[in-house]
Amino acid sequence: MAEKNEVKKAKKPGLFAKLKQKLKNLKSEFKKITWASKRTTFKSFGLVLVCIVVISLVLGLADKGLSELFNWLGTLV
8 A cells, every 4th residue: 555655656746847847848849939030020120119109199199189179169168
């Protein structure tokens, strides 16, 4: 009976063994990733910045225009 308990305990990996295996798997998965080139990354970053600026300007102008419209309508009432 004691031998069965020892066999069961020996089969079950510990917390650190599981963590070590997960880290090995993670490392092998990272090797499979095809990363974008530096040039592509910078081009995409620039495009994102341009989009942010354009959308910010459009929303800012729409906000200012609507504020002025409601202020003007408020003076009529």
